[in-house]
Amino acid sequence: MAFADNLRQLPGVSHLAALALIDENGAAVATIENKPGQAGSLALYNHLAQIHGAITPDAAAKGLELYAEHTVDARENPGKHPNIDRLIGLVERRETLRVKQVFAL
Numbered sequence: 736m737a738f739a740d741n742l743r744q745l746p747g748v749s750h751l752a753a754l755a756l757i758d759e760n761g762a763a764v765a766t767i768e769n770k771p772g773q774a775g776s777l778a779l780y781n782h783l784a785q786i787h788g789a790i791t792p793d794a795a796a797k798g799l800e801l802y803a804e805h806t807v808d809a810r811e812n813p814g815k816h817p818n819i820d821r822l823i824g825l826v827e828r829r830e831t832l833r834v835k836q837v838f839a840l
Contacts, residue, residue, distance in 0.1 A: 790834060
């Protein structure tokens with residue numbers, strides 16, 4: 736399935752302003768905001784965190800499947816899709832990121 740089809744099957748995120756991604760040392764390493772260009776990644780990362788409790792290597796691998804054709808493009812063009820690049824790195828390094836939801840007002 737294409738990413739757009741996968742995205743339609745994920746829970747909505749209108750209640751979220753952003754997600755903060757926290758590394759194993761407790762440092763915030765990234766923020767994914769609920770805005771054009773990031774809303775799809777916000778929904779995908781939020782879904783993965785809800786299912787897996789964090790962005791684990793297994794969750795990251797599932798995320799790469801859900802990103803579908805964009806994962807192929809990210810592998811061919813490193814740096815073009817930073818949210819996908821992050822998942823690739825988590826799988827390769829076997830690292831986990833905790834997710835903190837930032838709720839919309």
